[in-house]
Amino acid sequence: SLDRFCMFIDHCREFLANPELKFFFSAPILALEDKELLEKLDSRKSSQLAVVFKTPDVVEDVLYPQLYKMEQATAALLNEYDFSVIKTGVWSGNPETVIMLELIAGTLPNVKKRIGPPVWVREHADKFKAKYEGAENVFGGYIEGGKYVFEIQRKYSTAKGLLEEQLVNCSLGNQVHQSVSEGFEVIEDAEICRLKDPDFRVFMRKWM
Structure with missing residues (x-):
């Protein structure tokens, strides 16, 4: 993607400015603990939503383009109904996949x-x-x-309510749409602590 290419350019510039082995052997990223997650939520004062559903049984080359499509479609849906999206992210593991969304506010006036x-x-x-x-x-x-x-x-005053009713109507890709149609959950803020997968918690440390 364009963003990953630009990240590569940025890292190359940093290496040329200060060549060190850490660019090739980076320190492991620790999983984000519940206490840290709650502290970060409190300091950011934004609204974090996680859309959780079963990971489709397809190869990654098929899965990730569909997940990125869902990520964009979900952000577009939220913006359409006046929810300001700060950033989005995708994490996929076994058995669950998570689309992360950070909003300025998850609730709007009625x-x-x-x-x-x-x-x-x-x-x-x-x-x-x-x-x-x-x-x-x-x-x-x-x-x-x-x-x-x-x-x-306002038709939808909460981002969670909007996603719960309208997400399945978005353009999601065949396998992802099938999985989401079979069931998904939208969890908010502190409830994200329920997601305990260590790899997801590593993702969350980088995300937040």
Whole structure:
């Protein structure tokens, strides 16, 4: 990938600036303990989500492109519903695979603004007003900056709820989609401590 190629460039520059054996024989990365994980969660003040599902029984050359596709599709889904994604990551082991997502916030207000066209653009403004005025799940409307504005109820106020309902409708790749369709779990923040696989905990140390 482009990112891995750029990481290689960065490491080469570091080696040329300061040649050391550590570039070829790096120290082992220790698994992240529960206490450390909780401390990092507390210090970051963000929202961490883990989408956990059974690892499909396919070779890695088939699996990982599908996992990266799922990673991108999941982030796009969250952004579509106003959840700001800081970063994403993929870890796969036996028997589980995890898609990690860090968000600015995992919960949003129950209300959101719909901003319409300027009032003087009559045809479009009238259609916008007719759509929302008196409609169900609309809190109220007003004019702001010369435009109609309506405050409506947000369809999904939690990222977890959104993923639980809509993830299977994303473009995930055949084998990954089949596995996710058979069952997945979205766990948040401190609940991630339930995932004890040592390799996953090594991934989490690098992730956080």
